[in-house]
Every structure is written in structure tokens, then in C-alpha cells.
Amino acid sequence: MSDLIKVKQQGEARCEGISYQDLLDDEKIEVPSYLRENTNPYMGNEDIDVARWISRDFHEQEKIKLWPKVWQMTCREEDIPEVGDHHIYEVVDQSIIVTRTGENQIKAYINSCLHRGRLLRDCDGHVKEFVCPFHGSTWDINGQFKGIPCKWDFSHLDQKDMSLPQVKVGTWGGFIFINFDENSIPLEEYLSPLPEHFARFPLHDYYKGAHVQRVVQCNWKVGAEAFMESFHTLETHSEILTFTGDANSQYDTFGDHVSRSVTPMGIASPHLPNVTEAETMRDILELSGRMATDSAEGHEMPEGLTARTYVAETNREMFSEIIGESLDDATKSELEDAILYMLFPNTQVWTGYHGNIVYRFLPNGDDHNSCVFETMILMRYPKGTKRPDPAKKNILRPDQAFSEAPEIGGLGPVFDQDDSNMAAVQKGMLASKKGAVSLASYQESRIRHLHQTIDKYLKA
Amino acid sequence: MTTKTDTLIPAADITDNQSVAVILEGKNILICRTNGEYYAVDNQCTHQRASLTEGRIRNCFLSCPLHGVRFDLRTGKPIGELTKVPLKTYGIIVSDDGNLHIELD
Numbered sequence: 001m002s003d004l005i006k007v008k009q010q011g012e013a014r015c016e017g018i019s020y021q022d023l024l025d026d027e028k029i030e031v032p033s034y035l036r037e038n039t040n041p042y043m044g045n046e047d048i049d050v051a052r053w054i055s056r057d058f059h060e061q062e063k064i065k066l067w068p069k070v071w072q073m074t075c076r077e078e079d080i081p082e083v084g085d086h087h088i089y090e091v092v093d094q095s096i097i098v099t100r101t102g103e104n105q106i107k108a109y110i111n112s113c114l115h116r117g118r119l120l121r122d123c124d125g126h127v128k129e130f131v132c133p134f135h136g137s138t139w140d141i142n143g144q145f146k147g148i149p150c151k152w153d154f155s156h157l158d159q160k161d162m163s164l165p166q167v168k169v170g171t172w173g174g175f176i177f178i179n180f181d182e183n184s185i186p187l188e189e190y191l192s193p194l195p196e197h198f199a200r201f202p203l204h205d206y207y208k209g210a211h212v213q214r215v216v217q218c219n220w221k222v223g224a225e226a227f228m229e230s231f232h233t234l235e236t237h238s239e240i241l242t243f244t245g246d247a248n249s250q251y252d253t254f255g256d257h258v259s260r261s262v263t264p265m266g267i268a269s270p271h272l273p274n275v276t277e278a279e280t281m282r283d284i285l286e287l288s289g290r291m292a293t294d295s296a297e298g299h300e301m302p303e304g305l306t307a308r309t310y311v312a313e314t315n316r317e318m319f320s321e322i323i324g325e326s327l328d329d330a331t332k333s334e335l336e337d338a339i340l341y342m343l344f345p346n347t348q349v350w351t352g353y354h355g356n357i358v359y360r361f362l363p364n365g366d367d368h369n370s371c372v373f374e375t376m377i378l379m380r381y382p383k384g385t386k387r388p389d390p391a392k393k394n395i396l397r398p399d400q401a402f403s404e405a406p407e408i409g410g411l412g413p414v415f416d417q418d419d420s421n422m423a424a425v426q427k428g429m430l431a432s433k434k435g436a437v438s439l440a441s442y443q444e445s446r447i448r449h450l451h452q453t454i455d456k457y458l459k460a
Numbered sequence: 461m462t463t464k465t466d467t468l469i470p471a472a473d474i475t476d477n478q479s480v481a482v483i484l485e486g487k488n489i490l491i492c493r494t495n496g497e498y499y500a501v502d503n504q505c506t507h508q509r510a511s512l513t514e515g516r517i518r519n520c521f522l523s524c525p526l527h528g529v530r531f532d533l534r535t536g537k538p539i540g541e542l543t544k545v546p547l548k549t550y551g552i553i554v555s556d557d558g559n560l561h562i563e564l565d
Contacts (some may be wrong), residue, residue, distance in 0.1 A: 082518075123540035126516050127528040133507075133542055389519060 013442060015247035017270045020262050020333075023248075023308075027331045034197040035262075035333060039252050043448045047436035050429040052451060053219040059368035063092050066345065066457045068180045071190045073347040073360060074098050076208050076376075077174050078390045080106070084141055085126050089178065092363050096167060097121050097130070098176055101141050106171065108178045109164040113137050115148060120164075130164070139164050173203030173349070174378075193254050194341060194349075200334070201351050208390035209355070209379035210407035213372060215364050215398045216419060218426035220371035221450070223361040224346055226418045226425075228450070230263040230338070231443040234271055236417050241269035243284035243307065244338075251445050256453045257344040259446040265336045266308030280307035284336075285314075289410020290355060291336065292318030312336050319354045324382035327353055342446065344453050354380045357411065369426060375415070377408060468560045471498065477517045485564060489550065492533055494520050499533035500552040500562050506538065506545035522547075 021038060024031045052058050074089035075098060086099035088111060095111035097120060111119050113132040120130045120139075129146065130139045138146040145162035148154055168179040170187030172195060177187055188195070216223050226232070233246035245264035252260045266284055268275035278301055285296040292315045293299075301310050312332035319335070320327045330353060333339070339351040348359040356378040364370040374393075381388055394405050402419060403412035429437070439448055469491070474480055479492040481503050490503035494517050501522070503512050510526040517523075521530045521539075530539045536547035551563035 121528065122542060123530075125528045125530050125540070126518070126523045128525070131527055133527045392519075 015270055018245075018248055018267070020245075020248060020250040020264055020337075023245075023264050023267070024331070024333060027333065029329060029331050031331055031333075032200065034193070034199075035331065035339075037252060037254075038250060039254065040442065040445055041253065042441075043253075043445060043452060045439075045441055047438050048448070048451060049436050050432050051435075052454075053222055053426065054369070054429050056368060059219075059363070061458050062363075062454070063366075065460065066454060067091050067094070069184065069457055069460070070345055071170065071177045071179045071184065071187050072345075073175050073343070074108070074178050075176055076390060077106070077171060077176055077204070078207060078387070079124075080176075082126065084128055086121060087124050087176075088121055090362075090365075093366055094180070095119060096178055098169070098178065099141065106169050106176055107143060108167045108169045109143055110167065114145070114162055114164070171204075173198060174206065175203070175347075190257055191343065192258070194258055194343060197260075197341065198349075198351065200330075201353070201356065203349070203356065203378055206356065206378035206380055207388050208376050209388075210377040210405075211374065211391045211393045212376075212396060212402065212405045212408055213374045213393055214396040214400065214402065215370055216373045217370050217398070217423035219368055220346060220361040220363050222425050222429075223371045223373050223422055224342070224348070224359070224450070225447045226422055227340065227348055227359055228259070228261065228342060228446045229440070229444050230261060231440055232418075232421070233263075234269070236421060237414060240283070240287055240414075241272050242275045243267070243280045243288065244269055247271065247443075249443065251442060253446065253449045256456060258341060259449050260339065260341045261446060262333075263338040263340075264308075264333070265338060266306070266311045266332070277301060277305075277307045281310055284311050287410060289408075289414065290338075290352070290357075291315055292322075292354070294410060308332060308336070315353075319380075322354055322382070323380040324384070342450070344450065375408065375411070377411075468562060470558050471554045471560050472558060474498070479513065479515070479517060479522070481511075481513045484562065487564070489562065490522075491552065491560060491562075492517050492522060494518070494533060498552045498554065498560060500550040501531065501533060501536055502548040504547075505529060505543070506547060507543040512547075 024035055075087040079087050080100045083100050083102060086097050089096045089098050097109045097111045099107055101107045111121055113120050115135055115137040118132055118134040120132055137148040140146055143164035170177045172191055230246045230249040233244055243265055245267045247270045249261055249263040268280050281301050282296040285291055285293055285299060291311060312335040315335040316327050316330060340348060342348045346361045350357045358376040360374045362372045364372050396405060402415035405412055474493040476493055479490050481490050488503040489500050490512050492499045505512055505524040507527060507529050510524055512522060512524055514525045515522045520533050522533055523530050527542055529542050531547045536549040553561050555561050
């Protein structure tokens, strides 16, 4: 546990009023130590050059020094449940076949035929062996070369290692990660302290209830950064301020690869002084998209109860019913707050007992001015019942709104509001005369953290 | 004109994620079952005319055993780059006597 535990508001450097740690003091249940962590070392206040988001040169540096070195989330284990099932993971100009080779074994091969270089697999699917569709070179599921037609013409290959080249694979929380760098640090070390912080949320037991993808016209970092601070709630999502403690949020960084924001929910924004508890309760149920119900109909708050407590207890009851397990040891915070972690460089995961959101931003092929945004919702299912099949990916066209994906419910309209900024940020940066952005010291500290870690890779 | 072929095979003879190939009026047709529903498609991959008889079926998708092209059994549409041509699909029903009937054009 950190020495900084229970550091409260830090003078003028934080928003006036109640802090997230104050709210934890109000919990009736023992607060787990990961929520008491409060670590935000000062990282500087310098402007950041827009070249990091808009220049081809910066993209080329990321191509050489970032993507080949980092652990990156490819898909869920449940996406490839049977031996021979595979997912094609593509990043910039690289292509990997992530395939199940045994009940508990997954391998990742470079997706390129060792004969003439054609992609061995064009898309996700299932095969019993990898047969190149061009001339028929064949490998078994374990990557061992089985042969090529007209073997008499290839005696010069007899002495060569014809096994399919592999990249490193690791798993956590039901996610499959790969790393191109054979000398990388182990995944466990890279992820720390994520597994410890998610101990109460066994994501490997969750199933993928929704998966939506769309191209967004901005650099992948502009996309990721849209979800790394709650400061934008005031102007971008003003309709949720009645139940979102935007400026009360806590922002943490943990080492180089993990950061977190905790935005208290079920309390009104400090920007809105005169909201009643009843209004907070009604709006969070109607608009949040993350609560156990999406309607406030029939919900009357008992006298003396706060909206934060009432909504947490409603969630506790309904989530327990859905998952068939007691949630008696869950704090109000865990039952309703927006507790969102980022795993460097491009994956973000929410905590929670049911309906955990995941985001991933990848460059759109080799284009640095657009990215592929994916969101998944991980769900629980009653203990002892069969795990539901994972949702098929719903790929929206670039001109479609996220609200056209009914499976993400209330998140769709929120994403549409974020989407209204993302492409405009990219265009605005291209037009910028200032040539730099200025970040908030605290509320946008996770963005500075992301860029400082990127620099560590680019300068390594 | 639509012809109904009577008494094809008992629906119960096919279990989930299995298929049976039949020849009807000279056409090689693959009858598939997935998620409790029955589908009938031409038993010939539109990529290289391979037989789909041994193809794996999961969640309404049939994978060609040769290069793994996946076809959506509901629409016949392929996924991926190897072929853009959909599989021909046929209407299929389970009659009151428990047998499958196919609609051939």
C-alpha cells in the first residue's frame, strides 16, 4: 500500500469540497486498500507539442519504437474457445494470428507465409491447419511446417527452420496479450498493480456481452485521451452533471503503465449547487447507462437517504440477483462510481460487478489521422450456469452513430458526444498556430503520464 | 417455380453443429443445424468449389475445411477476402411429421 494513502484534498491544487477519499470515509463496509491508494506525483506543467498527435514522423517513431515493444491486448480468450480458432490482430502494418493450440495454450504467429509472404489468414475463423491460399504451403496448428506442393523444387528449404515465427503471448482477466519484443518484461510485471486492484472483479469469468467497433477520424491517442479525464463532463456531457462528481474525481498513476481515474457518481457536480437528492437519483438511473436499471419509474427515495446510498443499494440488490452471488462486501463506490484504469498504451478497463466497459484504440492501419475505436461490455452470468457465447463484433460504418448500436444502451449517446470532439480535436490541432496543448495540472495528469511513458519508449 | 421435396430426412437425425449432405434433383446440398435451427446451402465453397461436408459449424457460421472461409448460414454471405460470392441458400422447414422439407427453386 502506498504511503500516500488517505491524502485528502491538497489545498488549492484540488477542487473545493468533498473528495473521493472523504466519500470513502462514509462507507459502512470495510474499504479495500486499492481504493485508498492516492498517488499522483507531480509530472510538470509544460505545454505539449501537437506534433505528437498529428505528425507523420511521430507516427513513424511509434511504429518503430512503441508498438514493437509494448504488451498489447488482442482479444478475449472466449473469442477463440476451441483448438484451431484464431483471431487476426493487426497493428499498423503488422499482422498476427492469435490461435488456441490447446485447452490452456494459446500461440501467436506472424501472419505471413514463409514461401512468398502472403497473409496466411485474412480474417478470424477456424482451421485444422494453416494452408496458404496462394500456393498451399501448410503448417499445423502448432506452427510446424507440414510441406509445400512440388517439394522437388524446394530442396533448398530442407535445412531451414520453417516453423512459423511466434511472438510472446500472455493472458490476464480473460484478455489475450501479445508482445513482439522477445526481451520485454513479463506481462505480470507490466500489468502491475492491475491484477491486485481487480482481485474483486474476476474478469476472466465475465463474458463479452457487447462488442462495437468504429473508425474515428483522429489519432489513436486523441481517442484514448477522450476517456482519461472527467474534466470534459462539464461541457461535453452536461446532462449527467446532476449525478456526476466530475471535479471531485481522483486521478492516480501507478508506475509507467497503469493509471486510474475515479469519478464519484450519485452526487451532483460541484459545478451545480442546487440539485436535490431526488433529482440526482432520477437522473443517474435514467441517463447513466451503467446502473442496474435504466428507468427511475417506481423508485421513491426513502426519507433521509442520499441518492448515492439509494442507488448503490439498488445496484447491490439487482446485480446480486443477476450474478447469483452476494455482494454484501461491495462498497458503494464499487457499486456505482466510474473507476477506470488505463493499461498503457491503449487499453482501458472499468471495475465493477456487472457491465464492465473496455475501450481500445488502435491506429487505423498506417494512417496516423484516424483510429479504430472498440468498446466491449463484460458481463457476469449466474454462477453454475453455462457461460453465454461472446457477442459478435458489430462494426459500424464511419458515418454511423454509436447510438445506432443498441447493445451498448445508454453509452451510445455518451460516445456520440465524445465523438463530436475527437475528429474536431484532430482537425483543430492541424490548424493550431500555437502548435501545442496546455494540460490541467491534476485533472489531465493521466494524459501527461501517457505521453511521458511514450517518451520512455521512444527514447529507449 | 418452387418444388417441395417431401420426407427428406427426420429433423432429429441432425444434432446441433452437425451437417448432412444430400443430393436432390442433381444438386449437392448441405443441411446444417445450429442453435436449434436448420439451414440448407449449396455444398460447394464459392472460393474453390471444395465440399463443405466436413466444415465446422458454430453459431450460424460454416467454415470451409480447405481454407477456412466462413459462411453465414442464414444469408450465405462469406467473411474475408478469399471469396465475395455468397453460398446459395434454400428454404427449409420441419413438418408436423418431424421431417425436413427443402424448397428448391
